[in-house]
Amino acid sequence: MDCYKIKKIEHAREIKVQVPGSKSMTNRALLLAALSKCRCILRGVLFSDDSRAFLDSLEKLGFEVETDEESKNVLIQGTGGSIPCTHASIDVRSAGTAARFLTVMLALSGGEYELLASPQMCRRPMQPLLELLKNAGVKFTFKGEENHFPFIMEARGVSLEEVSVDTGISSQFASALLMSGVLLENGLKLNLSGDRAEGAYVKMTLAMMEQFGILVRRKGNSYQVPHMESFGLEEYQIEPDVSGACYFYAMAPLLKTSVTVKNVHRNSLQGDIKFLDVLQEMGCCMEDGAEGILIEGSHLEKYPGIDLSMKDFSDQTMTMAALAPFAESTCLIRNIGHIRYQETDRISAILTELQRMGIQCEEASECDGIRIFPGQIQECEVETYDDHRMAMAFTLIGLKTGNITIKNPGCCKKTFENYFDLIEELY
16 A cells, blocks of 8 residues: 555544564564574564564575464574574665674674665664774675665674673664674673663663573673573563554553553563553553553543653654644653664654644754644644654554544554554454
8 A cells, every 4th residue: 555544533442452573572582593502483473574684684694494474483593603604695674673683793703794775774874883893803895875784794803802882873783792792702891881871672682681591791881791602592482562562552542442462561571661651641540461461541531741751662752742742731752862863863754744734843952852732633644754663653643533644554564564454453
């Protein structure tokens, strides 16, 4: 479809949905399983454009990979840190995690590789990571813009024992180095700085490394990753994608209904679970039961605008922006400057599309954020900028008003292939 017209939901019934597996956990698990020495079955795997790019890359690198999309399982034979093919060409497409994780893995393991990507990924920042690898002895030949995809990488005898990484642009750089640090003969000391040095994605990476048997020593924001060849699991269960779940949870206050997302629980490793605290602040009730977390909003007549930092769960900025026009008062979203460098400049995209709907909103430069005022939604075709989160989040406004058409809804395939099928089921 070129466009998807969102129908208004007049009277929402109770919503119960099952969302796909976590993209962030899927791609971390794929890397850790490949680096391990075990034959590992990953369960609950997300199958999407991003994860298929990762899986396809592992296969081109010579890893033994068996996929069963129907059961959401992937079997990977780990090789203990040895890449089967030391000369290969891979295409990470638009997958930021695959781009960062695989670049570091291949650089630290050694070999000569061609790395290709989509035009969107070719625009995304890589310079801090590539400069760090150049200083360690990795040679790059860029086929386009300097320090961007695509490139040829030659890694022989990398010298790297201690590095410093600023997490301000992308915490994926830190996660990539943490996981692949096990490949280095003396391990790797990683010093993190920036406003996400202790962010949710770094915490997720460290937690998953520990689950796979890699014990990282920490002192302040310095991490010592040991050299390890013999680690791994025979089976690993991936959580449902909390980022995807939040679009449905946001329907509770918006549509005045109750929402359960199956198998999502408070002990999730995913940072976006913090968005449920925001919904409680807006007046929703929450209960974590056997089936999953229930968010209850059917009792709400209205909800307040709130002032919050979304630094640690910034993927939900667009979701919050979709709720903001219907709040009683102004919403201020702080500490989200880094989302300018993601699939698109998300701050610009949010402001542009809300203004096209007739909503007053502005940058809040004093807190690296945005301010959104309540207002009436005018009929609008939403440009999604090939950004899956813009498409999914702004669908919520259409469910409330019926005045929204989503352009290029297919971009959701990046992480959530059946999103609009589940939206159809709401009717």
